[in-house]
Amino acid sequence: MASKLKLVIKLSIWCVVIASHAQITYPKASPFSLVVQEVGLSKITVEYSRPAVRGRQIFGHLVPYGRIWRVGANESTKITVSTDMEVMGNLLPKGTYAVYAFPELDAWEIAFHTNTGHWGDGRKEYDPQEDLFRIAIRAKEVRYHQENFLIDFDSITHNKANMRLRWANTQLVIPFKVDTHAQMETEIREQLAKNPTAQTYYEAARYLQEQGKDYPRALDYLNKALELGGDTYYFHRVKSLVLAKMGDYASAIQSAEKSLKISSELEKDEFVRMNEANIKEWSTLVREP
Incomplete structure (x- = not known):
């Protein structure tokens, strides 16, 4: 009886082992x-x-x-x-x-x-x-x-x-x-409440500029970025765009010229071209009565 029981157990184990090795992994028709x-x-x-x-x-x-x-x-x-x-x-x-x-x-x-x-x-x-x-x-x-x-x-x-x-x-x-603007306002508020750097102020300003929102606040952030981080070609670049949207083309040209000078020295050709194009465009608007 004991030998039969052992045989049944061995056969059961053998079947489990065979079954465990019988699984074939194949590519799905619908991956x-x-x-x-x-x-x-x-x-x-x-x-x-x-x-x-x-x-x-x-x-x-x-x-x-x-x-x-x-x-x-x-x-x-x-x-x-x-x-x-x-x-x-x-x-x-x-x-x-x-x-x-x-x-x-x-x-x-x-x-x-x-x-x-x-x-x-x-x-x-x-x-x-x-x-x-x-x-x-x-x-x-x-x-x-x-x-x-x-x-x-x-x-x-x-x-x-x-x-x-x-x-x-x-x-x-x-x-x-999705209401990304509400999320961004929360993000800006939280980051500026900590220990904001020049880059923090710049990124907040750039978001507002790209979204066409609250240009005076964006300008304030850019001025703080320049105060903390010094002359930076992309700080001045975004400031020029904000000033132009506010209708202050003369000041926009001044910021664009600063960005142009720095980007030329750093061989940032793309910024050179963008600033030159904007200066040309805004100069015609300044001369208009």
């Missing part, structure tokens, strides 16, 4: 992809799999109309936003969500779903009450062929980005918005 897109000070991260067309009819056939789709293959597509965002008037709080689609011939519904534990589309386990919200998007037919399903971002600024879903000859565009 995983990770997209990370910065939008201002925020990030949008998308994790999804990319099925291919392979000569098949996609929407309305492989992906039926009127039925939930996982927006890719394998696991459900996940989207993570590092800060609160807005999607077509809906608040998307900081966090991770599953993204599902309900394709139709023209108008689709896209669901941002709070339950990220489903495999694929969840099928019977999917509960619409766990949707954070849904948006309606009109699908657009495009000329070019997208072989592998693709999620990417375009039209990116500090405050917004368009997420594009593309497969075969169909494209959907989902706009995301």
Whole structure:
């Protein structure tokens, strides 16, 4: 009896060993992809799999109309936003969500779903009450062929980005918005409350200049940057741009000339060209009555 028990144990161990070595790692038909897109000070991260067309009819056939789709293959597509965002008037709080689609011939519904534990589309386990919200998007037919399903971002600024879903000859565009200016104002306030350097003041001023906001405050920051850091070609360069926006072209030219002199000495050719072009432009405006 004991010998039989030992034999059973040995066979069991042998089966486990064989099973553990029987796993074959093979390439996936729909490979995983990770997209990370910065939008201002925020990030949008998308994790999804990319099925291919392979000569098949996609929407309305492989992906039926009127039925939930996982927006890719394998696991459900996940989207993570590092800060609160807005999607077509809906608040998307900081966090991770599953993204599902309900394709139709023209108008689709896209669901941002709070339950990220489903495999694929969840099928019977999917509960619409766990949707954070849904948006309606009109699908657009495009000329070019997208072989592998693709999620990417375009039209990116500090405050917004368009997420594009593309497969075969169909494209959907989902706009995301983020209040980067409010984040930057908090960042500027916190950094200036510590022990600000010349670079701190310059970066705050440059942000305001690039965004076309509060030029008098930007000028004050630039003057402090110059006071702490001395003559610097890019400090004077941004100061000239701010002064020009404030309509003080004579002072703008003076700052541009200082930037031109220093950048010439340092062989910063790009700054030389930009300053020369601005001086020429602003000189005509100064002469105007």
